[in-house]
Amino acid sequence: MSEIEPDTKSRILAAAEAEFLANGYDRARMQAIADRAQINKAMLHYHFRSKDELFAQIFRNKAGVFFPKVEASLREQPDFIPFTCVFIDTYMAHLMANPFLPSYLLQVSVNHLELLEQVAIDFPRKFVRAFEAACQSGQVRPHDARQFVVSIIGMCVMPFIGRNLIKGFLALEDSQFDELISSRAEEIKRYVVLLLTPEPKESKEPSRA
Amino acid sequence: MSEIEPDTKSRILAAAEAEFLANGYDRARMQAIADRAQINKAMLHYHFRSKDELFAQIFRNKAGVFFPKVEASLREQPDFIPFTCVFIDTYMAHLMANPFLPSYLLQVSVNHLELLEQVAIDFPRKFVRAFEAACQSGQVRPHDARQFVVSIIGMCVMPFIGRNLIKGFLALEDSQFDELISSRAEEIKRYVVLLLTPEPKESKEPSRA
DNA sequence: GTCTATATCTGGATAGAC
DNA sequence: GTCTATCCAGATATAGAC
Numbered sequence: 001m002s003e004i005e006p007d008t009k010s011r012i013l014a015a016a017e018a019e020f021l022a023n024g025y026d027r028a029r030m031q032a033i034a035d036r037a038q039i040n041k042a043m044l045h046y047h048f049r050s051k052d053e054l055f056a057q058i059f060r061n062k063a064g065v066f067f068p069k070v071e072a073s074l075r076e077q078p079d080f081i082p083f084t085c086v087f088i089d090t091y092m093a094h095l096m097a098n099p100f101l102p103s104y105l106l107q108v109s110v111n112h113l114e115l116l117e118q119v120a121i122d123f124p125r126k127f128v129r130a131f132e133a134a135c136q137s138g139q140v141r142p143h144d145a146r147q148f149v150v151s152i153i154g155m156c157v158m159p160f161i162g163r164n165l166i167k168g169f170l171a172l173e174d175s176q177f178d179e180l181i182s183s184r185a186e187e188i189k190r191y192v193v194l195l196l197t198p199e200p201k202e203s204k205e206p207s208r209a
Numbered sequence: 210m211s212e213i214e215p216d217t218k219s220r221i222l223a224a225a226e227a228e229f230l231a232n233g234y235d236r237a238r239m240q241a242i243a244d245r246a247q248i249n250k251a252m253l254h255y256h257f258r259s260k261d262e263l264f265a266q267i268f269r270n271k272a273g274v275f276f277p278k279v280e281a282s283l284r285e286q287p288d289f290i291p292f293t294c295v296f297i298d299t300y301m302a303h304l305m306a307n308p309f310l311p312s313y314l315l316q317v318s319v320n321h322l323e324l325l326e327q328v329a330i331d332f333p334r335k336f337v338r339a340f341e342a343a344c345q346s347g348q349v350r351p352h353d354a355r356q357f358v359v360s361i362i363g364m365c366v367m368p369f370i371g372r373n374l375i376k377g378f379l380a381l382e383d384s385q386f387d388e389l390i391s392s393r394a395e396e397i398k399r400y401v402v403l404l405l406t407p408e409p410k411e412s413k414e415p416s417r418a
Numbered sequence: 419g420t421c422t423a424t425a426t427c428t429g430g431a432t433a434g435a436c
Numbered sequence: 437g438t439c440t441a442t443c444c445a446g447a448t449a450t451a452g453a454c
Contacts, residue, residue: 008437024319026235030430040439045431047437109373110233116377124378146379146389147396151364153371158363161370164318166362168325169333170355180355187356194403217419239448249421254449256419 009047011037013061016054021100025055025107056115059104063119066094066101071123080134081196084152085189087127091156092185102160124149140196148195155188218256220246222270225253225263230309234264234316265324268313272328275303275310280332289343290405293361294398296336300365301394311369333358349405357404364397 006014015036019028030051034041048054073090095101108115131145159166159181167177215223224245228237239260243250257263282299304310317324340354368375368390376386 024235026233027320029428041430042432042440043438049431051430105374106370109371109377111236113373113377116374121378125380128379144392144396146381147393149379150367150375150389150393151396151400153375154363154365154367155360156363157371158359158366161315162318162362162366164322165314165325166359168318168322169330170337170358171334172355180359183353184356184359187353187360191360191400191404195400238446250448251422251450252420258449260448 008037008039008043012039012044012047012054013058017058017100020055020058021103024103025111052112056112059108059112059115060118062098062101062104066098067119067121067123069094071126080130080139081193083130084192084196088152088156088188088192089185092188095156095160096181099160102157106161138198141198143195152188152192155191156184159184217246217248217252221248221253221256221263222267226267226309229264229267229313233312234320261321265321268317268321268324269327271307271310271313272330275307276328276330276332278303280335289339289348290402292339293401293405297361297365297397297401298394301397304365304369305390308369311366315370347407350407352404361397361401364400365393368393 012033016028016033018036019033023029023032028051030044031041033054034044037043044051044054048057070087070091073087105116128145128149131140131143131148134140135142135145159177163177166172166180167174172180221242225237225242227245228242232238232241237260239253240250242263243253246252253263257266279296279300282296314325337354337358340349340352340357343349344351344354368386372386375381375389376383381389
């Protein structure tokens with residue numbers, strides 16, 4: 001009408017995003033998306049050929065923004081530890097802004113693996129290389145880089161994919177849970193610093209037999 | 210025949226477990242389960258009323274074994290850190306024996322939340338309480354217990370729910386990935402020890418031999 | 419208990435008028 | 437571009453013979 005309503009296509013995208021987020025790909029219903037967008041089911045197929053295509057479009061949009069932004073935080077820096085801390089802040093900020101992404105990625109990794117390949121994501125490997133360099137230069141405590149990456153990702157991502165589970169297990173209210181998420185970056189950085197900081201050289205302590 | 214083949218019902222259960230693991234609840238097909246069990250589709254409905262019922266049965270079985278076992282590792286112990294290490298070993302061992310469970314739990318937490326409530330799982334809260342006690346007694350470095358729990362779970366569970374993702378991101382072969390999983394418990398325990406060990410007040414040696 | 423055949427239902431996709 | 441009506445495949449579930 002006269003309102004500055006977003007055009008149909010973007011309404012559909014927003015509606016689909018919400019529906020996919022709420023229910024996951026398999027349980028998401030084209031009808032429900034149409035309802036959310038307040039249009040007819042046929043319009044979905046007019047603008048996007050299929051459910052698959054619709055999902056792929058959204059995923060590409062999101063991933064195309066997300067990964068470059070995260071990767072931008074990976075600019076070379078002299079010190080690896082603060083560099084990692086920046087990465088964690090960036091990563092968590094983007095997750096909080098796009099809390100659906102981890103679940104999407106899991107979906108994709110099971111149902112639409114080919115989509116992943118279209119999005120070049122080499123920053124994990126870059127990270128691993130940077131980590132290994134830092135290990136050798138003695139900047140960080142010697143450590144398996146891949147284990148470290150898995151730990152970081154796991155700690156960051158867990159609250160987003162396991163929201164219901166965690167809330168249930170720990171008997172948390174929504175507000176408590178959101179609070180937990182918002183202080184999560186600090187928590188993870190604490191781990192990182194503790195884990196990576198090399199033991200003082202001349203120490204009297206036995207270097208963990 | 211004359212072989213000591215398991216009876217139909219258990220064959221179905223095993224087949225269904227495999228199918229649910231491979232494809233998740235939504236993409237699991239009753240026909241595929243029947244094929245795996247080498248019986249007819251109708252038999253599934255004879256022994257278990259519906260797909261939902263079949264899933265629920267499996268879940269209850271598994272959860273009924275898993276949680277008590279894990280909980281058993283939570284016997285009171287004098288020192289909280291070794292106690293946590295034992296917990297991690299137990300937890301990871303059970304995950305490796307039941308690699309589908311984390312994905313199941315996620316499924317359930319989205320689609321079948323009511324199933325979770327049937328399985329009494331109060332060990333996370335017990336753990337939190339034990340943790341807080343240890344904090345106050347100065348046995349461990351002061352710390353947010355719930356954040357800690359989320360971190361542990363995330364680190365343990367990540368490789369099981371994100372197998373494809375991790376393999377893709379880090380460009381790992383199956384063998385490398387399995388190796389990563391099998392040394393994972395050690396990795397996590399290293400984090401735990403570093404994080405929980407109180408800073409040496411003045412002493413020359415941290416109380417860990 | 420086990421099968422074959424079939425009913426039923428759901429949901430993605432298309433045809434065609436406007 | 438938008439709608440109504442419809443198709444059709446795929447999947448769960450049931451009927452009923454053996």
